[in-house]
Amino acid sequence: xxxxTLTKHAKVAGFIAYSLFLVLSFWMGFEPGKKIxxxxxxxxxxxxxxxxxxxxxIGLFEVWVKRETIEKHFGKKSGLRGxxxxxxxxxxxxxxxxxxxPVAYSLYSKGADLGVIFTYIAASAICRVPMTIFEASxxxxxxxxxxxxxxxxxxxxxxxxxxxxxxxxxxAIKEGE
Amino acid sequence: MYYLYxxxxxAMVISFLADRNxxxxxxxIGFKKFTRILPAFATMLILVSIILALVPDSLIxxxxxxxxxxxxxxxxxxxxxxxxxxxxxAFPLCGILLQKGVTYTVISAFTTTLMMxxxxxxxxxxxxxxxxxxxxRNALSLFIAVVVAVMTGVFFGEILx
Numbered sequence: 001x002x003x004x005t006l007t008k009h010a011k012v013a014g015f016i017a018y019s020l021f022l023v024l025s026f027w028m029g030f031e032p033g034k035k036i037x038x039x040x041x042x043x044x045x046x047x048x049x050x051x052x053x054x055x056x057x058i059g060l061f062e063v064w065v066k067r068e069t070i071e072k073h074f075g076k077k078s079g080l081r082g083x084x085x086x087x088x089x090x091x092x093x094x095x096x097x098x099x100x101x102p103v104a105y106s107l108y109s110k111g112a113d114l115g116v117i118f119t120y121i122a123a124s125a126i127c128r129v130p131m132t133i134f135e136a137s138x139x140x141x142x143x144x145x146x147x148x149x150x151x152x153x154x155x156x157x158x159x160x161x162x163x164x165x166x167x168x169x170x171x172a173i174k175e176g177e
Numbered sequence: 178m179y180y181l182y183x184x185x186x187x188a189m190v191i192s193f194l195a196d197r198n199x200x201x202x203x204x205x206i207g208f209k210k211f212t213r214i215l216p217a218f219a220t221m222l223i224l225v226s227i228i229l230a231l232v233p234d235s236l237i238x239x240x241x242x243x244x245x246x247x248x249x250x251x252x253x254x255x256x257x258x259x260x261x262x263x264x265x266x267a268f269p270l271c272g273i274l275l276q277k278g279v280t281y282t283v284i285s286a287f288t289t290t291l292m293m294x295x296x297x298x299x300x301x302x303x304x305x306x307x308x309x310x311x312x313x314r315n316a317l318s319l320f321i322a323v324v325v326a327v328m329t330g331v332f333f334g335e336i337l338x
Contacts, residue, residue, distance in 0.1 A: 011220070018223055032230060039226035046276075047222070047269055050181065052211055057185050060192055063199045067241050071286030097298045101305050109221040122318060125292045135288070138272035143329065144183060147289065150328045156323045162313065173305055 054137045058130040067092040082116040083156045089125035100124035108173050115163025124154040214265050221266050226271060234277055248327055249283040257290030261297040278299040282330030289325045293318035
């Protein structure tokens with residue numbers, strides 16, 4: 001707890017020092033400092049043009065799409081439909097691997113196919129909708145479309161192979177301690 | 178960039194017609210997320226403003242630009258694999274780098290490995306899958322990330338032109 005407040009103080013001190021430095025730089029005409037200030041202004045403006053809108057879009061997604069519904073419909077399907085379900089489910093996952101692995105375990109213990117589990121985990125890294133909204137906002141829709149359309153087939157294919165291989169060898173996921 | 182506004186506008190109108198309260202709730206959720214990420218965001222912007230003022234653009238372009246693509250991809254892949262950075266920070270940062278002239282290929286190698294390959298998260302995976310399967314999974318992800326980066330380069334006309 002103590003170190004936490006310490007880093008907080010350090011951050012505030014750093015922020016004040018940074019602001020002072022910028023003010024002094026502009027006042028005294030210190031060129032590198034002015035450049036830093038202009039950088040900050042330019043980047044912040046660019047961000048403000050995108051950030052609030054992207055976040056509202058994410059908010060809409062969270063309000064309208066319920067994870068439970070997808071889980072109910074696709075949770076136990078196998079074959080390609082199972083993999084598609086895994087990807088849809090991953091699209092609604094928030095928080096990356098920390099959340100995805102435990103969810104994957106619970107799906108697995110409810111009887112989901114091993115290959116689908118691997119698809120779900122990989123897809124929860126790359127197909128999360130809120131993150132993709134962010135990506136497309138900053139890097140362009142074309143970038144996201146290429147990334148998704150190249151990676152999804154590869155993810156499904158490699159997960160199917162890995163799942164088949166491991167199932168044949170009698171592999172089982174164990175619960176993390 | 179305009180399609181973000183267009184998409185949001187369409188989504189808002191549809192959502193508003195379907196359910197007013199849900200729409201208000203969505204906006205509230207959005208702003209809450211926005212304000213929650215703001216401190217981390219300000220930190221990133223401050224650091225980037227300093228680093229990019231100190232590092233000349235020519236140096237960035239030399240390592241991550243068009244002239245030295247394979248080296249750039251290798252560096253981006255390594256960096257993406259070992260760091261852990263939320264997408265909400267990484268994508269805006271990449272947007273800035275893109276404006277500086279860093280190639281889509283390099284950006285793609287970085288973001289895709291950042292998302293898919295995790296040295297830092299390996300211990301969690303190992304607990305559930307065992308070390309061997311976790312390693313296989315990460316190796317496959319690394320491979321997929323490199324393919325994605327190369328294809329990104331092809332589609333953006335940065336590779337094979």
